[in-house]
Amino acid sequence: MTDLLTSAQMRAIEQAAFDSGEVTGAELMERAGQGVVDAVFEVFPKLQDSRPVALVLCGPGNNGGDGFVIARLLSERGWRTECYLYGDPARLPPDAKANHDRWAGMGTVVPFGDWRFSLRWGYGDAEETPSLIVDALFGTGLTRPLADDLDKALRELDTRFPEGTVRRVAVDAPSGLCMDSGRPIDPDHDGELPSRQDLTISFHRLKRGHVLANGPEWCGQVRVADIGLDQGALRLARERLREDLSDMAALAKPDIYFLRKGGEEYPIAHKYDYGHALVLSGGPGRSGAARLAARAALRVGAGLVSVAAPGTAMAECAAHLTSVMLRRCNGASDLGVLLEDDRLNALCLGPGLGLGAATRDMVVTALGSRRRCVLDADALTSFADQPPTLFAHLHSKVVLTPHTGEFARLFPDIWERLSRQPERGPAYSRIEAAQEAAARAGCTVLLKGPDSVIAEPGGRALVHAASYDRAAPWLATAGSGDVLAGMITGLLARGFWPVRAVESATWMHVEAARSFGPGLIAEDLPEALPGVLSSLGA
Ligand SMILES: NC(=O)C1=CN([C@@H]2O[C@H](COP(=O)(O)OP(=O)(O)OC[C@H]3O[C@@H](n4cnc5c(N)ncnc54)[C@H](O)[C@@H]3O)[C@@H](O)[C@H]2O)[C@@H](O)CC1
Ligand SMILES: Nc1ncnc2c1ncn2[C@@H]1O[C@H](COP(=O)(O)OP(=O)(O)O)[C@@H](O)[C@H]1O
């Protein structure tokens, strides 16, 4: 389990470590600076052979303190390093002040008022041009937008050294990014930070802002530096700050133990031991989405999968289905009859189902059967005018899988908070939005996107980040959400508890896309699943 921390959680862990006597602030700062320098040369080995000239931008807090450590360590490696300080040296916090003073005995500290980037750096002298710019201005302590003069100076610096001419590295966070939400605190610039980093080094664990919203876009790559905070500090912090840490989010991962067929759980299993999923289809010309979902449910290991289609779409479905079975279902009352078969243990409603009263009725019937159930697409949008009607029927075995647009229709007030440009930090995040939605709905909610958030009504949240080395831009293709809904349904049929089904499915969905690569269309996803399952050892 990889935790994703808020700034407050990170501070609580740090404080617990100090109080336990395990480490001092000065030691942590030294390790943080060392962690940055190590990561920089590991990720960009060619920097060792380039111009050894660095510019370190230090801020008024401990992020700036890390910057002074980095300057010293670079200098010890023979780099010509200059520090620019935004802030009053006399008001730096103690550890940052100590490192400032130590550095001031070795090199220069240019006060902000004297920043003349375009004149001092690379002005007719290639030798002077930095090959590394370190952003140690603000980290987890950012609470408000960058001041105009600082923002302007940073933008000038950014244009002075275009992308590719210098490596930009951020300490903990690209300055201006809220680390609780991944959203720039920058109402005046429409969320455009002054510069895009090539590498961001987090400490101890990733923070939420590294993976949520625009975080990955501004961080470039991320690395986590181990600064030696052990489990003891985490335990102590947890005991002290139950509230802050009980909602610690984590990164999603596949549940390998339960994905495996056979094994200790089912040494001689029958197909019904893996459940029977039922996917409802729309009318003629609209059955593709349900068929995609059904195939995905079967590929992910449901024992049996049926599509239930209106009479008018039976021929179309029959022409395309082989191992997936077919049932007639002309509406809510037919669905009620089908559900008398209690072997049908997981339902999927929404993909291609059509909008309106007929869909609403089928949803209500499905929910009334208390089956495990995935509601996606049209099953959600059909309640856009009356979300409370839907919420009244939901229960803990249901999963809602809205994309952003569907989420906005069902939870307009939550969406409004999430889409407002943040003026202060910590900003409202997609994790909080999904948590609030799950609490209101009383069931598991998957808020889809490159940063998919899975939230349970009890408050626990998981994030599946399709970013950095797990980026899967090919998933932005019609029907990929239908496949995901089917995968979740298949895992529910196999007996997975909702949050586990969603966690494993979102992970494998991205993995399937990545294993296929460019040119992916939704039909390829179920076919890529056997490879994904094998690679997991399932
Ligand atoms: N928490 C930990 O365990 C560790 C933290 N370290 C570093 O400490 C950083 C956090 O330090 P701080 O809490 O001092 O926070 P920062 O250094 O991120 O920010 C410090 C100060 O800036 C002020 N501020 C916030 N937004 C501003 C704005 N827009 N304009 C001007 N001033 C603004 C704040 O009031 C605060 O005084 C981390 O990001 C990391 O770099 C590391 O030294 C290693 C360990
Ligand atoms: N750029 C992207 N990177 C990673 N995953 C993405 C990206 N765009 C979309 N996805 C994923 O693809 C799926 C799309 O679902 P959805 O929007 O419901 O599409 P559709 O309705 O066409 O099936 C979601 O699981 C979403 O998380």
Ligand SMILES: [K+]
């Ligand atoms: K920073």
